[in-house]
Amino acid sequence: MIFTAGLTALAFASAASAQMTIQVGAESSSQGGIFQYIPNSISAPNGTVVTFQFSGAPGNHTVTQSSFADPCNPLAGGFDSGWIFLSAAATxxxxxxxxxxDDTKPIWFYCKQLAPSPHCSAGMVGAINAPTTGTNTFDAFQKAAVAFKGNSGQGVGALVGVGASASADIGPVPSGATLYGTPSGSAASPTATSPSTGSGTTSSKSGTTTSPTTSPTSSASSLGASFLSAAVAAILGISFA
Ligand SMILES: [Cu+2]
Structure with a gap:
Protein backbone atom coordinates (compact mmCIF):
# COMPACT_ATOMS: atom_id res chain seq x y z
CA MET A 1 0.00 0.00 0.00
CA ILE A 2 2.77 2.41 0.92
CA PHE A 3 4.56 1.56 -2.31
CA THR A 4 1.39 2.22 -4.30
CA ALA A 5 0.87 5.52 -2.52
CA GLY A 6 4.43 6.49 -3.40
CA LEU A 7 3.89 5.70 -7.05
CA THR A 8 0.69 7.72 -7.06
CA ALA A 9 2.52 10.67 -5.53
CA LEU A 10 5.21 10.39 -8.18
CA ALA A 11 2.65 10.29 -10.95
CA PHE A 12 1.01 13.34 -9.44
CA ALA A 13 4.32 15.18 -9.26
CA SER A 14 5.10 14.60 -12.90
CA ALA A 15 1.57 15.50 -13.93
CA ALA A 16 2.11 18.81 -12.12
CA SER A 17 5.05 19.67 -14.36
CA ALA A 18 2.73 21.20 -16.83
CA GLN A 19 3.06 23.73 -19.56
CA MET A 20 0.97 26.90 -19.64
CA THR A 21 0.77 29.67 -22.21
CA ILE A 22 0.52 33.43 -21.84
CA GLN A 23 0.07 35.61 -24.89
CA VAL A 24 2.15 38.79 -24.86
CA GLY A 25 0.44 41.76 -26.46
CA ALA A 26 -2.65 41.66 -28.62
CA GLU A 27 -4.13 43.29 -31.66
CA SER A 28 -5.67 46.74 -31.45
CA SER A 29 -8.99 45.12 -32.29
CA SER A 30 -8.70 42.73 -29.35
CA GLN A 31 -10.90 43.20 -26.34
CA GLY A 32 -8.75 45.06 -23.85
CA GLY A 33 -6.46 46.45 -26.56
CA ILE A 34 -2.81 45.95 -27.37
CA PHE A 35 -1.27 46.34 -23.94
CA GLN A 36 -2.06 43.12 -22.14
CA TYR A 37 -0.97 39.62 -21.26
CA ILE A 38 -3.61 36.97 -21.91
CA PRO A 39 -4.30 35.56 -19.40
CA ASN A 40 -2.79 38.09 -17.02
CA SER A 41 -2.94 36.03 -13.85
CA ILE A 42 -2.28 32.31 -13.57
CA SER A 43 -1.63 29.73 -10.93
CA ALA A 44 1.39 27.53 -11.70
CA PRO A 45 3.10 25.01 -9.41
CA ASN A 46 6.82 24.35 -9.31
CA GLY A 47 8.15 22.85 -12.51
CA THR A 48 5.50 24.46 -14.69
CA VAL A 49 6.92 25.86 -17.90
CA VAL A 50 5.13 29.09 -18.67
CA THR A 51 5.48 29.81 -22.38
CA PHE A 52 5.15 33.47 -23.26
CA GLN A 53 4.06 33.76 -26.88
CA PHE A 54 4.84 37.09 -28.48
CA SER A 55 1.94 36.93 -30.88
CA GLY A 56 0.58 40.43 -30.41
CA ALA A 57 1.56 42.23 -33.62
CA PRO A 58 2.56 44.76 -34.55
CA GLY A 59 4.04 45.16 -31.12
CA ASN A 60 7.08 45.64 -28.95
CA HIS A 61 6.91 44.12 -25.50
CA THR A 62 8.85 42.54 -22.65
CA VAL A 63 8.19 40.24 -19.71
CA THR A 64 10.08 41.86 -16.84
CA GLN A 65 9.87 40.82 -13.20
CA SER A 66 8.80 43.47 -10.70
CA SER A 67 7.26 43.46 -7.24
CA PHE A 68 3.84 44.05 -5.77
CA ALA A 69 5.10 47.18 -4.03
CA ASP A 70 6.70 48.61 -7.17
CA PRO A 71 4.85 47.18 -10.17
CA CYS A 72 6.52 49.18 -12.94
CA ASN A 73 10.18 48.89 -11.95
CA PRO A 74 12.46 45.88 -12.31
CA LEU A 75 12.95 43.69 -9.27
CA ALA A 76 16.58 43.38 -8.17
CA GLY A 77 17.70 39.96 -9.34
CA GLY A 78 14.55 39.57 -11.39
CA PHE A 79 13.99 37.86 -14.72
CA ASP A 80 13.63 39.72 -18.00
CA SER A 81 12.83 38.56 -21.51
CA GLY A 82 14.29 41.59 -23.24
CA TRP A 83 12.41 43.26 -26.05
CA ILE A 84 11.13 41.73 -29.22
CA PHE A 85 9.79 44.03 -31.90
CA LEU A 86 7.31 42.58 -34.37
CA SER A 87 6.41 44.73 -37.35
CA ALA A 88 3.78 42.19 -38.30
CA ALA A 89 2.57 38.83 -37.09
CA ALA A 90 5.56 36.49 -37.06
CA THR A 91 5.66 32.85 -38.00
CA ASP A 102 9.24 28.72 -6.16
CA ASP A 103 5.48 28.61 -6.05
CA THR A 104 5.28 29.70 -2.42
CA LYS A 105 5.45 33.40 -3.30
CA PRO A 106 3.68 35.47 -5.96
CA ILE A 107 5.64 36.34 -9.09
CA TRP A 108 4.82 39.77 -10.55
CA PHE A 109 5.86 41.11 -13.93
CA TYR A 110 5.29 44.03 -16.29
CA CYS A 111 6.04 45.20 -19.83
CA LYS A 112 8.70 47.91 -19.79
CA GLN A 113 7.99 49.34 -23.24
CA LEU A 114 7.45 53.11 -23.01
CA ALA A 115 5.99 53.94 -26.41
CA PRO A 116 3.56 55.27 -27.36
CA SER A 117 2.91 55.48 -23.63
CA PRO A 118 4.22 53.28 -20.82
CA HIS A 119 2.60 49.89 -21.24
CA CYS A 120 2.81 49.19 -17.50
CA SER A 121 0.65 52.19 -16.68
CA ALA A 122 -1.73 51.04 -19.38
CA GLY A 123 -2.18 47.95 -17.25
CA MET A 124 0.18 45.58 -19.05
CA VAL A 125 1.15 43.57 -15.99
CA GLY A 126 0.85 39.96 -15.02
CA ALA A 127 1.08 37.65 -12.06
CA ILE A 128 1.85 34.03 -11.31
CA ASN A 129 0.52 32.58 -8.08
CA ALA A 130 -0.94 35.84 -6.82
CA PRO A 131 -3.22 35.57 -3.79
CA THR A 132 -6.88 35.54 -4.74
CA THR A 133 -7.93 37.16 -1.48
CA GLY A 134 -6.53 39.81 0.83
CA THR A 135 -4.68 42.96 -0.19
CA ASN A 136 -2.06 41.61 -2.62
CA THR A 137 -4.33 40.35 -5.35
CA PHE A 138 -3.67 40.69 -9.06
CA ASP A 139 -6.39 43.34 -9.31
CA ALA A 140 -4.67 45.41 -6.63
CA PHE A 141 -1.33 44.98 -8.42
CA GLN A 142 -2.80 46.11 -11.73
CA LYS A 143 -4.49 49.10 -10.09
CA ALA A 144 -1.13 50.12 -8.62
CA ALA A 145 0.48 49.81 -12.06
CA VAL A 146 -2.17 52.00 -13.66
CA ALA A 147 -1.63 54.55 -10.89
CA PHE A 148 2.14 54.55 -11.48
CA LYS A 149 3.34 57.91 -12.78
CA GLY A 150 6.30 58.48 -15.06
CA ASN A 151 8.34 56.05 -17.06
CA SER A 152 8.52 52.46 -15.93
CA GLY A 153 11.97 51.08 -15.18
CA GLN A 154 14.18 50.18 -18.14
CA GLY A 155 16.85 48.16 -16.37
CA VAL A 156 17.79 44.87 -18.03
CA GLY A 157 17.20 41.84 -15.85
CA ALA A 158 18.47 38.29 -16.10
CA LEU A 159 17.37 34.92 -17.38
CA VAL A 160 17.30 33.61 -13.83
CA GLY A 161 14.82 35.50 -11.71
CA VAL A 162 13.27 35.22 -8.28
CA GLY A 163 11.04 32.16 -8.10
CA ALA A 164 11.25 31.52 -11.84
CA SER A 165 13.95 31.23 -14.46
CA ALA A 166 14.51 30.88 -18.17
CA SER A 167 17.44 29.16 -19.83
CA ALA A 168 17.45 30.96 -23.16
CA ASP A 169 16.45 34.18 -24.83
CA ILE A 170 13.24 34.57 -26.79
CA GLY A 171 13.24 32.38 -29.84
CA PRO A 172 12.92 31.75 -32.64
CA VAL A 173 13.37 35.22 -34.11
CA PRO A 174 11.72 35.02 -37.52
CA SER A 175 12.14 37.43 -40.37
CA GLY A 176 10.57 40.77 -39.53
CA ALA A 177 11.22 40.43 -35.81
CA THR A 178 13.97 42.13 -33.84
CA LEU A 179 15.22 40.90 -30.51
CA TYR A 180 17.29 43.27 -28.39
CA GLY A 181 18.18 44.24 -24.85
CA THR A 182 18.15 40.62 -23.75
CA PRO A 183 19.63 39.42 -20.47
CA SER A 184 22.35 37.44 -22.22
CA GLY A 185 23.15 40.32 -24.54
CA SER A 186 23.95 37.87 -27.28
CA ALA A 187 20.87 38.14 -29.39
CA ALA A 188 20.58 41.78 -30.27
CA SER A 189 21.36 41.81 -33.95
CA PRO A 190 18.63 43.60 -35.87
CA THR A 191 19.88 42.34 -39.20
CA ALA A 192 17.89 39.12 -39.14
CA THR A 193 20.93 37.30 -40.47
CA SER A 194 22.08 36.21 -37.06
CA PRO A 195 20.78 32.77 -36.12
CA SER A 196 19.90 33.93 -32.64
CA THR A 197 17.04 31.57 -32.22
CA GLY A 198 17.77 30.54 -28.68
CA SER A 199 18.35 26.98 -29.78
CA GLY A 200 21.59 26.40 -28.01
CA THR A 201 23.55 29.42 -29.16
CA THR A 202 22.72 31.29 -26.02
CA SER A 203 24.69 30.29 -23.02
CA SER A 204 22.92 30.18 -19.70
CA LYS A 205 23.79 33.14 -17.52
CA SER A 206 23.74 33.25 -13.79
CA GLY A 207 21.79 36.44 -13.55
CA THR A 208 24.55 38.99 -13.13
CA THR A 209 24.35 40.67 -16.51
CA THR A 210 22.97 44.15 -16.14
CA SER A 211 23.23 45.68 -19.57
CA PRO A 212 23.04 44.57 -23.15
CA THR A 213 26.39 44.23 -24.85
CA THR A 214 25.04 45.03 -28.26
CA SER A 215 22.51 47.42 -29.60
CA PRO A 216 20.73 47.70 -32.90
CA THR A 217 22.44 50.90 -33.84
CA SER A 218 25.76 51.46 -32.19
CA SER A 219 29.00 50.27 -30.77
CA ALA A 220 28.85 52.71 -27.91
CA SER A 221 29.60 51.81 -24.33
CA SER A 222 27.12 49.49 -22.70
CA LEU A 223 25.52 52.38 -20.88
CA GLY A 224 25.15 54.18 -24.20
CA ALA A 225 23.89 51.01 -25.83
CA SER A 226 21.35 50.63 -23.07
CA PHE A 227 20.13 54.15 -23.63
CA LEU A 228 20.03 53.66 -27.39
CA SER A 229 18.08 50.45 -27.00
CA ALA A 230 15.48 52.33 -25.02
CA ALA A 231 15.46 55.11 -27.59
CA VAL A 232 15.05 52.67 -30.45
CA ALA A 233 12.31 50.94 -28.51
CA ALA A 234 10.56 54.24 -28.15
CA ILE A 235 10.90 55.04 -31.83
CA LEU A 236 9.71 51.62 -32.95
CA GLY A 237 6.89 51.71 -30.46
CA ILE A 238 5.73 55.10 -31.64
CA SER A 239 5.65 53.88 -35.20
CA PHE A 240 3.84 50.67 -34.59
CA ALA A 241 2.19 50.39 -31.21
CU1 LIG B 1 4.10 45.96 -23.87
Whole structure:
Protein backbone atom coordinates (compact mmCIF):
# COMPACT_ATOMS: atom_id res chain seq x y z
CA MET A 1 0.00 0.00 0.00
CA ILE A 2 2.77 2.41 0.92
CA PHE A 3 4.56 1.56 -2.31
CA THR A 4 1.39 2.22 -4.30
CA ALA A 5 0.87 5.52 -2.52
CA GLY A 6 4.43 6.49 -3.40
CA LEU A 7 3.89 5.70 -7.05
CA THR A 8 0.69 7.72 -7.06
CA ALA A 9 2.52 10.67 -5.53
CA LEU A 10 5.21 10.39 -8.18
CA ALA A 11 2.65 10.29 -10.95
CA PHE A 12 1.01 13.34 -9.44
CA ALA A 13 4.32 15.18 -9.26
CA SER A 14 5.10 14.60 -12.90
CA ALA A 15 1.57 15.50 -13.93
CA ALA A 16 2.11 18.81 -12.12
CA SER A 17 5.05 19.67 -14.36
CA ALA A 18 2.73 21.20 -16.83
CA GLN A 19 3.06 23.73 -19.56
CA MET A 20 0.97 26.90 -19.64
CA THR A 21 0.77 29.67 -22.21
CA ILE A 22 0.52 33.43 -21.84
CA GLN A 23 0.07 35.61 -24.89
CA VAL A 24 2.15 38.79 -24.86
CA GLY A 25 0.44 41.76 -26.46
CA ALA A 26 -2.65 41.66 -28.62
CA GLU A 27 -4.13 43.29 -31.66
CA SER A 28 -5.67 46.74 -31.45
CA SER A 29 -8.99 45.12 -32.29
CA SER A 30 -8.70 42.73 -29.35
CA GLN A 31 -10.90 43.20 -26.34
CA GLY A 32 -8.75 45.06 -23.85
CA GLY A 33 -6.46 46.45 -26.56
CA ILE A 34 -2.81 45.95 -27.37
CA PHE A 35 -1.27 46.34 -23.94
CA GLN A 36 -2.06 43.12 -22.14
CA TYR A 37 -0.97 39.62 -21.26
CA ILE A 38 -3.61 36.97 -21.91
CA PRO A 39 -4.30 35.56 -19.40
CA ASN A 40 -2.79 38.09 -17.02
CA SER A 41 -2.94 36.03 -13.85
CA ILE A 42 -2.28 32.31 -13.57
CA SER A 43 -1.63 29.73 -10.93
CA ALA A 44 1.39 27.53 -11.70
CA PRO A 45 3.10 25.01 -9.41
CA ASN A 46 6.82 24.35 -9.31
CA GLY A 47 8.15 22.85 -12.51
CA THR A 48 5.50 24.46 -14.69
CA VAL A 49 6.92 25.86 -17.90
CA VAL A 50 5.13 29.09 -18.67
CA THR A 51 5.48 29.81 -22.38
CA PHE A 52 5.15 33.47 -23.26
CA GLN A 53 4.06 33.76 -26.88
CA PHE A 54 4.84 37.09 -28.48
CA SER A 55 1.94 36.93 -30.88
CA GLY A 56 0.58 40.43 -30.41
CA ALA A 57 1.56 42.23 -33.62
CA PRO A 58 2.56 44.76 -34.55
CA GLY A 59 4.04 45.16 -31.12
CA ASN A 60 7.08 45.64 -28.95
CA HIS A 61 6.91 44.12 -25.50
CA THR A 62 8.85 42.54 -22.65
CA VAL A 63 8.19 40.24 -19.71
CA THR A 64 10.08 41.86 -16.84
CA GLN A 65 9.87 40.82 -13.20
CA SER A 66 8.80 43.47 -10.70
CA SER A 67 7.26 43.46 -7.24
CA PHE A 68 3.84 44.05 -5.77
CA ALA A 69 5.10 47.18 -4.03
CA ASP A 70 6.70 48.61 -7.17
CA PRO A 71 4.85 47.18 -10.17
CA CYS A 72 6.52 49.18 -12.94
CA ASN A 73 10.18 48.89 -11.95
CA PRO A 74 12.46 45.88 -12.31
CA LEU A 75 12.95 43.69 -9.27
CA ALA A 76 16.58 43.38 -8.17
CA GLY A 77 17.70 39.96 -9.34
CA GLY A 78 14.55 39.57 -11.39
CA PHE A 79 13.99 37.86 -14.72
CA ASP A 80 13.63 39.72 -18.00
CA SER A 81 12.83 38.56 -21.51
CA GLY A 82 14.29 41.59 -23.24
CA TRP A 83 12.41 43.26 -26.05
CA ILE A 84 11.13 41.73 -29.22
CA PHE A 85 9.79 44.03 -31.90
CA LEU A 86 7.31 42.58 -34.37
CA SER A 87 6.41 44.73 -37.35
CA ALA A 88 3.78 42.19 -38.30
CA ALA A 89 2.57 38.83 -37.09
CA ALA A 90 5.56 36.49 -37.06
CA THR A 91 5.66 32.85 -38.00
CA UNK A 92 6.67 30.88 -36.07
CA UNK A 93 5.59 32.87 -33.04
CA UNK A 94 8.60 33.87 -30.89
CA UNK A 95 8.41 32.27 -27.44
CA UNK A 96 10.08 32.62 -24.07
CA UNK A 97 9.92 29.74 -21.60
CA UNK A 98 9.95 30.51 -17.90
CA UNK A 99 10.08 27.64 -15.42
CA UNK A 100 8.51 28.13 -12.00
CA UNK A 101 11.01 27.34 -9.25
CA ASP A 102 9.24 28.72 -6.16
CA ASP A 103 5.48 28.61 -6.05
CA THR A 104 5.28 29.70 -2.42
CA LYS A 105 5.45 33.40 -3.30
CA PRO A 106 3.68 35.47 -5.96
CA ILE A 107 5.64 36.34 -9.09
CA TRP A 108 4.82 39.77 -10.55
CA PHE A 109 5.86 41.11 -13.93
CA TYR A 110 5.29 44.03 -16.29
CA CYS A 111 6.04 45.20 -19.83
CA LYS A 112 8.70 47.91 -19.79
CA GLN A 113 7.99 49.34 -23.24
CA LEU A 114 7.45 53.11 -23.01
CA ALA A 115 5.99 53.94 -26.41
CA PRO A 116 3.56 55.27 -27.36
CA SER A 117 2.91 55.48 -23.63
CA PRO A 118 4.22 53.28 -20.82
CA HIS A 119 2.60 49.89 -21.24
CA CYS A 120 2.81 49.19 -17.50
CA SER A 121 0.65 52.19 -16.68
CA ALA A 122 -1.73 51.04 -19.38
CA GLY A 123 -2.18 47.95 -17.25
CA MET A 124 0.18 45.58 -19.05
CA VAL A 125 1.15 43.57 -15.99
CA GLY A 126 0.85 39.96 -15.02
CA ALA A 127 1.08 37.65 -12.06
CA ILE A 128 1.85 34.03 -11.31
CA ASN A 129 0.52 32.58 -8.08
CA ALA A 130 -0.94 35.84 -6.82
CA PRO A 131 -3.22 35.57 -3.79
CA THR A 132 -6.88 35.54 -4.74
CA THR A 133 -7.93 37.16 -1.48
CA GLY A 134 -6.53 39.81 0.83
CA THR A 135 -4.68 42.96 -0.19
CA ASN A 136 -2.06 41.61 -2.62
CA THR A 137 -4.33 40.35 -5.35
CA PHE A 138 -3.67 40.69 -9.06
CA ASP A 139 -6.39 43.34 -9.31
CA ALA A 140 -4.67 45.41 -6.63
CA PHE A 141 -1.33 44.98 -8.42
CA GLN A 142 -2.80 46.11 -11.73
CA LYS A 143 -4.49 49.10 -10.09
CA ALA A 144 -1.13 50.12 -8.62
CA ALA A 145 0.48 49.81 -12.06
CA VAL A 146 -2.17 52.00 -13.66
CA ALA A 147 -1.63 54.55 -10.89
CA PHE A 148 2.14 54.55 -11.48
CA LYS A 149 3.34 57.91 -12.78
CA GLY A 150 6.30 58.48 -15.06
CA ASN A 151 8.34 56.05 -17.06
CA SER A 152 8.52 52.46 -15.93
CA GLY A 153 11.97 51.08 -15.18
CA GLN A 154 14.18 50.18 -18.14
CA GLY A 155 16.85 48.16 -16.37
CA VAL A 156 17.79 44.87 -18.03
CA GLY A 157 17.20 41.84 -15.85
CA ALA A 158 18.47 38.29 -16.10
CA LEU A 159 17.37 34.92 -17.38
CA VAL A 160 17.30 33.61 -13.83
CA GLY A 161 14.82 35.50 -11.71
CA VAL A 162 13.27 35.22 -8.28
CA GLY A 163 11.04 32.16 -8.10
CA ALA A 164 11.25 31.52 -11.84
CA SER A 165 13.95 31.23 -14.46
CA ALA A 166 14.51 30.88 -18.17
CA SER A 167 17.44 29.16 -19.83
CA ALA A 168 17.45 30.96 -23.16
CA ASP A 169 16.45 34.18 -24.83
CA ILE A 170 13.24 34.57 -26.79
CA GLY A 171 13.24 32.38 -29.84
CA PRO A 172 12.92 31.75 -32.64
CA VAL A 173 13.37 35.22 -34.11
CA PRO A 174 11.72 35.02 -37.52
CA SER A 175 12.14 37.43 -40.37
CA GLY A 176 10.57 40.77 -39.53
CA ALA A 177 11.22 40.43 -35.81
CA THR A 178 13.97 42.13 -33.84
CA LEU A 179 15.22 40.90 -30.51
CA TYR A 180 17.29 43.27 -28.39
CA GLY A 181 18.18 44.24 -24.85
CA THR A 182 18.15 40.62 -23.75
CA PRO A 183 19.63 39.42 -20.47
CA SER A 184 22.35 37.44 -22.22
CA GLY A 185 23.15 40.32 -24.54
CA SER A 186 23.95 37.87 -27.28
CA ALA A 187 20.87 38.14 -29.39
CA ALA A 188 20.58 41.78 -30.27
CA SER A 189 21.36 41.81 -33.95
CA PRO A 190 18.63 43.60 -35.87
CA THR A 191 19.88 42.34 -39.20
CA ALA A 192 17.89 39.12 -39.14
CA THR A 193 20.93 37.30 -40.47
CA SER A 194 22.08 36.21 -37.06
CA PRO A 195 20.78 32.77 -36.12
CA SER A 196 19.90 33.93 -32.64
CA THR A 197 17.04 31.57 -32.22
CA GLY A 198 17.77 30.54 -28.68
CA SER A 199 18.35 26.98 -29.78
CA GLY A 200 21.59 26.40 -28.01
CA THR A 201 23.55 29.42 -29.16
CA THR A 202 22.72 31.29 -26.02
CA SER A 203 24.69 30.29 -23.02
CA SER A 204 22.92 30.18 -19.70
CA LYS A 205 23.79 33.14 -17.52
CA SER A 206 23.74 33.25 -13.79
CA GLY A 207 21.79 36.44 -13.55
CA THR A 208 24.55 38.99 -13.13
CA THR A 209 24.35 40.67 -16.51
CA THR A 210 22.97 44.15 -16.14
CA SER A 211 23.23 45.68 -19.57
CA PRO A 212 23.04 44.57 -23.15
CA THR A 213 26.39 44.23 -24.85
CA THR A 214 25.04 45.03 -28.26
CA SER A 215 22.51 47.42 -29.60
CA PRO A 216 20.73 47.70 -32.90
CA THR A 217 22.44 50.90 -33.84
CA SER A 218 25.76 51.46 -32.19
CA SER A 219 29.00 50.27 -30.77
CA ALA A 220 28.85 52.71 -27.91
CA SER A 221 29.60 51.81 -24.33
CA SER A 222 27.12 49.49 -22.70
CA LEU A 223 25.52 52.38 -20.88
CA GLY A 224 25.15 54.18 -24.20
CA ALA A 225 23.89 51.01 -25.83
CA SER A 226 21.35 50.63 -23.07
CA PHE A 227 20.13 54.15 -23.63
CA LEU A 228 20.03 53.66 -27.39
CA SER A 229 18.08 50.45 -27.00
CA ALA A 230 15.48 52.33 -25.02
CA ALA A 231 15.46 55.11 -27.59
CA VAL A 232 15.05 52.67 -30.45
CA ALA A 233 12.31 50.94 -28.51
CA ALA A 234 10.56 54.24 -28.15
CA ILE A 235 10.90 55.04 -31.83
CA LEU A 236 9.71 51.62 -32.95
CA GLY A 237 6.89 51.71 -30.46
CA ILE A 238 5.73 55.10 -31.64
CA SER A 239 5.65 53.88 -35.20
CA PHE A 240 3.84 50.67 -34.59
CA ALA A 241 2.19 50.39 -31.21
CU1 LIG B 1 4.10 45.96 -23.87
Missing amino acids: PVPEWNLTIT
